[in-house]
Amino acid sequence: MIYMDASATSFLKPPQVEKAVCRSFHTIGNSGRGAHAPTLNASRLIYDTREKLARLLGIADPARIAFTCNATEALNTAIRGTVQPGDHVITTACEHNSVLRPLYRCAKEGADLTILDADQKGYIDYDDLEKSLRKNTKAVVITHASNLTGNVTDIARVSAFTREHGLTLIVDASQTAGVIPIDVNKMGIDILCFTGHKGLMGPQGTGGIYVREGISLPPLKSGGSGVHSFDKSHPSDMPAALEAGTLNGHGIAGLNAALDFIHKTGVTAIHKKEDMLARRFIKGLSSIPQVTLYGDLDADLRAPIVSLNIGNMNSAQVSDILWEDYEICVRSGAHCAPLMHEAMGTARQGAVRFSFSYFNTEEETDIAIQAVREIAEI
Secondary structure, eight states: OEEOBTTTOOOSOOHHHHHHHHHHTTTOOOTTSOSSHHHHHHHHHHHHHHHHHHHHHTOSOGGGEEEESSHHHHHHHHHHHHOOTTOEEEEETTOOHHHHHHHHHHHHTTOEEEEEOBOTTSOBOTHHHHHHOOTTEEEEEEESBOTTTOBBOOHHHHHHHHHHTTOEEEEEOTTTTTTSOOOHHHHTOSEEEEESSSTTOOOTTOEEEEEOTTOOOOOSSOOOOSSOTTOSSOOOSTTGGGOOSOOOHHHHHHHHHHHHHHHHHOHHHHHHHHHHHHHHHHHHHTTOTTEEEOSOTTOSSBOSEEEEEETTOOHHHHHHHHHHHHOEEOEEEOTTOHHHHHHHTOTTTOEEEEEOOTTOOHHHHHHHHHHHHHHHHO
């Protein structure tokens, strides 16, 4: 089997991730719920993981990171906690439904929403940010990289706009955390939402949210926190403010081990290999006339994602053939990115997405090229 669906989840993981998860079943209890060895082990593990995430993402205070189940929960927390009825928020057609649907809900409840158009290459016009500004504009919510095209957003340019006008910048790093270097301070990011199971190579059911000092988000959910049990309201201090209930300690144990691998290998080295494989794939397909590739394929910085179509074939049919005849795992359809498909003209056909990981090889990439070529010849 050749797995090329890393944008959906990291099926291929460092071997120490599995070992760490298995070991945690025999070592950790419930963090913050007691003073015995198992609960202290859990608390130390979770704190250590916060520190490793902070070091990876350029975050000065690890306590500004709260763990979530995934990026979707993080984005809902950020959006629902920032955008209120009467506020105006700007987003883009490049977004995943984990951004769009919470914003649609905010709009239904009385917020104003502007969605910046994307061109056929999947890019927004950054000048449209200034054109969209209103007196009641509160925030910009934007992806760091498209899960469909691999295009990377110029976050520095967006943050320059948000800083000039005193807006909150919420960034979806689902496709870039662990894949492309991120420094929240240098990039001017106020709130960063990420998942643990994609580029960070951890287990599913893990993720997190960074909230800049000076910003306070109301909790998406409230309940047990292990502290201030007699208070009627949930604690307001980070990270407890956004961590109601028992954390996924076993998943965080795996994420901790994955972060060790990422720190040792280096995000730059990881991206260099993944980018090399993606560009090798693009080059191999460029001479096949029936194949249409999407996004900016010549950009200096891209996420390792390549989406394509073969003639007029339905994307689901192509992915079925890739699996049944070649045992290649890819993702077809709309990729939870409906507005991007509309911008590229692929709303009906969908697209076939290949997404590469550090553990893919050049040989696998060449096999995938040959598979696409053979399907195109049919």
